[in-house]
Amino acid sequence: MTMRFLITGGTGTTGSRVATALADQGVSVRVASRTPAPGTRQVRFDWADAATHGAALSGVDGVYLVPPIGDAAPARLMVPFLERALEAGVRRFVLLSSSAIAEGDPGAGEVHEALRRLAPEWAVLRPSWFMQNFVTPGHLHGESIRAADEIVTATGRGRVAFVDADDIAAVAVRALTDERSHNAVHLLTGPKALGYTDVAKALSEATGREIRHRSIPVADFRERLTATGIPEAFAHVLAAMDDAIAHGAEDRVDPTVERVTGRPPRDFADFAAAHTAAWRR
Missing domain, CATH: 3.40.50.720 (NAD(P)-binding Rossmann-like Domain)
Known part of the structure; x- marks a missing residue:
């Protein structure tokens, strides 16, 4: 049908x-x-x-x-x-x-x-957080990397298992088209939990530039978000998510991408190496 x-x-x-x-x-x-x-x-x-x-x-x-x-x-x-x-x-x-x-x-x-x-x-x-957040035009992280060689968050030393949007889409397609409905909640992560300092190191290796991670207080990060035009209520939500990361909420890896699609999720280092053009000034 x-x-x-x-x-x-x-x-x-x-x-x-x-x-x-x-x-x-x-x-x-x-x-x-x-x-x-x-x-x-x-x-x-x-x-x-x-x-x-x-x-x-x-x-x-x-x-x-x-x-x-x-x-x-x-x-x-x-x-x-x-x-x-x-x-x-x-x-x-x-x-x-x-x-x-x-x-x-x-x-x-x-x-x-x-x-x-x-x-x-x-x-x-x-x-989990999209790898594409670092390359999407207009996104805070990508713009900050291009303009100032830095990533600014309120995450401290917290870690995130960043996931590629291609892997998310692959799971979505299976959930939409599989003959048997999944009727399930799928936690989707990349293969490794990384701190933003680890991300900055991977980007430095990929671009040949020194890219840093700078962690700031949650209130300062919220103001940084609203200054870019993000609605205040949504900025509160995003800043609270960074604070949760700082306290370990996203420090986890899940096998669902490979279980549903039959292939492992993309590694961030591979993603960074494939997108160096996105961070050129």
């Missing part, structure tokens, strides 16, 4: 990869976008505009759910959408959450709880 999937966040870091991988497999894909490009798989979709939801869901069997960027309380938009999708006959849902957010926590954790309670077929992805 041919299945059709709606990919929210379909032009973003993981959504674009999920959409491409599904299309490469010959699967019918509909990519959600607030400004769809003519002649593409894109369809108009805005989380805040319920009038765009019906057409996006028409004939869809499964949905990849990506919370709206920068929204500290996405459940108010996403749970009504989930209920509407179920009424429209959608059966399978895969939610992109975060390793820092447990079921029922404010934000994506509330969507996680609703999904597990309401959907007949579901999976929740809880990835």
Whole structure:
């Protein structure tokens, strides 16, 4: 049976990869976008505009759910959408959450709880921090590396098992297309837990420049975030996550990527070596 999937966040870091991988497999894909490009798989979709939801869901069997960027309380938009999708006959849902957010926590954790309670077929992805955060244009870390040869966090000596977005997408595709629904929570990490000082060392080796990690107080980091235009409520969330890292919350490695996809997750040193052009001034 041919299945059709709606990919929210379909032009973003993981959504674009999920959409491409599904299309490469010959699967019918509909990519959600607030400004769809003519002649593409894109369809108009805005989380805040319920009038765009019906057409996006028409004939869809499964949905990849990506919370709206920068929204500290996405459940108010996403749970009504989930209920509407179920009424429209959608059966399978895969939610992109975060390793820092447990079921029922404010934000994506509330969507996680609703999904597990309401959907007949579901999976929740809880990835660690993306390796792509260091190369995505406009992201604080990448800009700081290019401009000042430094990474600024509030993580202290805390460690994170950074994960490649390609590995996240690979798990998402399996969760969407496997004949048997996963009905599971997938913690997704890279192969090693690294401190940001370790990351700076790997970037230094890859670029041939001396790149440093500078840890600052949480309040200072929050102000740094808001100065870049990040909404204050979301800056509080991000700063709190850095503080949690400092206290060991992300110092863990999980085998799920290899178990689901059949291949090991990408190592950060390999990622850094492949992206040196991203840090040129």
